[in-house]
Amino acid sequence: MGLVFVGIVMGLFGTAAMDLWALLLARVAGQGLPNWGNVGRWVGHLPRGTVFHDSIAEAEPVPGEVGIGWAFHYAVGIVYGVIFAVLAGGDWLAHPAFLPLWIFALVTIAAGWFLLHPGMGLGRALSKTDNPWKGRIMGLIAHTVFGIGMWLPVVALF
Structure with missing residues (x-):
């Protein structure tokens, strides 16, 4: 098996695991699901030369932004x-061994x-959100x- 193929499988499984985790949290704890449309909007503005927004919600919508966001999410994984x-x-x-992979995943x-x-206007490490430490811990x-x-x-x- 080639390392690139193995890496693709790893990335797909890892990203899917994150999505299943988000669904579980939404159903069990009532936590909101990630808004991949906002991520797609951010990605859609990159070719226009805009990396940082005051608020991605107030930025001009991008056609297909939800699909773009999901595709970007899996591509990054x-x-x-x-x-x-x-x-x-x-x-x-x-x-x-799990430890080196866990460290990589955290990084x-x-x-x-x-x-x-x-870039989406949330500040570094969610510093402009109402509860940045909750978001940071949930992200980790x-x-x-x-x-x-x-x-x-x-x-x-x-």
Whole structure:
């Protein structure tokens, strides 16, 4: 199995695990689901040269923004999976320890905290939200679930 293929599978499974986690939280704890339309709007404004918005909700809508947001979400997960698989290499694949993957999954939250969130007007690491620490902790848990989701198919399939 090629490392890129394994990374794609890891990214897909990890991202799907995050989505299932979000659905569980919505049903059990009443937590709102991620708004991938806002992410799609942000992505849609990037080619126009706008990275940072005061409020993405007030930015001009982009046609197909919900689909763009979902596609971006999965594309990023796949890219992270491939990056990890290539960096970790065949030795890790032969003996897939969870700890390095978990650390990697936690580090990936930096892109959200320092690019996506400020880009959408939420501040660095959600600093402009009503409860930034709740969002940060929930993000770290979600990225832990992402790591578990990336690790399980390697243990089960490869």
